Amino acid sequence: MGREIIVGEKAGCCFGVKRALEIAGATREKYQGPVYTLGPLIHNPAVVENMKEAGIIPCESLEEAEPGGVLIIRSHGAGPEVFTAARRRGLRVVDATCPFVRHEQKLAARLHQEGYKVVVVGDPGHAEVQAVAASVPGGAEIIDPAAVKTGEAKISLPARVGIVCQTTQTQENLAGVISAILPGIKELKVFNTICSATVERQREVYDLACRVDILLVVGGRNSANTRKLAEIGSSLVSTYHIEGVEEIDPRWFRQKRVIGVTAGASTPREQINAVIDWLEENLQEEWT
Structure with missing residues (x-):
């Protein structure tokens, strides 16, 4: 046999990644000048290398982007201060943030407006998690599910907490964080923003x-x-x-x-x- x-x-590729790649390709065709992404557009080294060959350059900071160029916000999103700083530098901004990530950012901001301490469940080093936290005035608390599992997480939260979750986390990880923080708070509001x-x-x-x-x-x-x-x-x-x-x-x-x-x-x-x-x-x- x-x-x-x-x-x-x-x-x-998921919907958000396909959309980001389509936006990047269309942007490259539309504009003759330099086109940049702040960090890799998506987390795939081979694709990013192909994009560099096509003239879409990832940069680590806005200072690397020449004024007059175009900056594509990657699928993982960015905080509002990035949009403001890019425009101040003279860059045209094209937003390729995944719509599901943008929705997560809006929910996090809403929780803040409603008076909750915002918690983002996810990997603290991930671009999406950082972008969501940056969308909350004054920042948000990031809780790493891996640290919760090992008992290394140091959690100190007020009475009212609102949660959003990195779109690529597991339901198990989200549930684990909820279980860990629930005994110490009085009110909890959770938006399950894990992508379907x-x-x-x-x-x-x-x-x-x-x-x-x-x-x-x-x-x-x-x-x-x-x-x-x-x-x-x-x-x-x-x-x-x-x-x-x-x-x-x-x-x-x-x-x-x-x-x-x-x-x-x-x-x-x-x-x-x-x-x-x-x-x-x-x-x-x-x-x-």
């Missing part, structure tokens, strides 16, 4: 991992949602997180008949297809 390759139906596409992908990778002998998760290592898919897969089956076909080791597939392939929300279809093509071209029918 030959090998079987099963590809996740939800694998690949994230939930669907995580459910699918769980089901897929239960059906295969080995799982490949394709996407940038700097992609939080891709790492989470790999983490779920690893809890169930031999799982490898790869950015491209050049990282594949044929030895992984010894004694493995059914191969699963999925990908993060920042992984274009052509990268997934390249992995599938490699598997079909390089693995022999005989698998023992």
Whole structure:
């Protein structure tokens, strides 16, 4: 019996990433001058490199962008002070923030207006989490679910707390933070801002991992949602997180008949297809 390759139906770019890439491409075509992104537009090194070749340059600070150029706000969003500073520098601003992230920012600001201490559940180093926190006047409290799990989180909150959540977190992580803070507060308002596409992908990778002998998760290592898919897969089956076909080791597939392939929300279809093509071209029918 030959090998079987099963590809996740939800694998690949989500709505927000596709939209950001389309906006970036259209912006590059429309404007002749320099086009920048503040940080990588999406968390996929190969895509960012291709964009650089097309003349869309990621910069680490606004000072790197020449006045008169165009600044694309990446899919993870930015705080209002970034928009203001960019325009003051003489940059034309094009907003490619994912609509779900923008909604999260608006909910966080609303909670602040209603008198709640705003808590953002997520990775403190993630661009989206930082952008959401920056949308709250005076800032927000960021609670890292990983620190809550290990008991390292130091949490001190007032009586009234309002929560939003990084769109690529898991429901388990959100629930864990809620459970941790609930005993110490009097009133809690929660907006579950986890993206439905994230939930669907995580459910699918769980089901897929239960059906295969080995799982490949394709996407940038700097992609939080891709790492989470790999983490779920690893809890169930031999799982490898790869950015491209050049990282594949044929030895992984010894004694493995059914191969699963999925990908993060920042992984274009052509990268997934390249992995599938490699598997079909390089693995022999005989698998023992």
